[in-house]
Amino acid sequence: MVIVMRLITHPDLSNVSFWGALLLQVGIAIALLQVNYAYTIIRSRTMLPAIFYLLIIGAYPLLYTEWKGSLAAAGTLICLVFLFESYQKPDSQKNALNIGLVLSLCSLVCPPLLCLLPLFWYGFYRFQSLNFKTFFASILGVMTVSLFAFIWYVYIEKIESFVSVFSDYRYLFGLHSFSLSIQDIVVYSFVSILFFMSGINIFLSGLSEKIRTGTYLKFLYLMSVCLAILLVFQSEIKASWILLVYIPVTFMISHFFTISTRKITSWTLIVFILFFIGMYVWQVLFLL
DSSP: OHHHHHHHHOSOTTOHHHHHHHHHHHHHHHHHHHHHHHHTSSSSOOSHHHHHHHHHHTTOGGGTTOHHHHHHHHHHHHHHHHHHHTTTOSOOHHHHHHHHHHHHHHTTTOGGGGGGHHHHHHHHHHTTOOSHHHHHHHHHHHHHHHHHHHHHHHHTTOHHHHHHHHTOHHHHHOOOOOOOOHHHHHHHHHHHHHHHHHHIIIIISOOOSOHHHHHHHHHHHHHHHHHHHHHHHOGGGHHHHHHHHHHHHHHHHHHHHHHOOOHHHHHHHHHHHHHHHHHHHHHHHHHO
């Protein structure tokens, strides 16, 4: 359905960026399922993370050709896998190095992605694997890619392009004004309510999960909040942050709908799906 609706709403099907973004976003959705199966973030095998991710990002037509943001989101998900793999493993230098390498590679197309490195350090701390070795390994990964990028730009005699991107502190870490459309307000509000309810289940209710799973969920919740803040204040790459923030958010919402057996939760799930299908229909009617 997601692919069909995009084909209907996108006028230029010969656009390479459209197909590249679509393949990456579908790949992320499939990878969410594999991550859930591997680390049991949600206790049961469910398709909800993939379904929710595609449904939610489908409400934003600006994402249909956003291949750079999709690539950054895919890289961030890979980094999450390396982080989860380091749980209670002090000798996780290799995972930390890989996180530094992947983040810095993705920063070549989305430089502000380097803002997430401290978040992964905190993740190592929460997973009891942060030490000097893992900290230095992550820095080494970033420095390695940056050095190769610097050498490449020197070789092609465009060193000013490299310096201008990574020397602009305001672009990497600055806060900017942010404007919301009516559609943004509706979608953000709807998802935020469910996200808040999932947080209540994790932090306030008696979460009947393993300690490891609970640690994963709490980190994903914090990650969602941090990415949402970046989304609000770094409007220049709004599309990229949207694609990133809904990776942990879909895990949280999927967990909420999976652990609850109450009838009202089932009705809420139906409303959730119908809401985003309605957003697709609105796009078709508006564009046509």
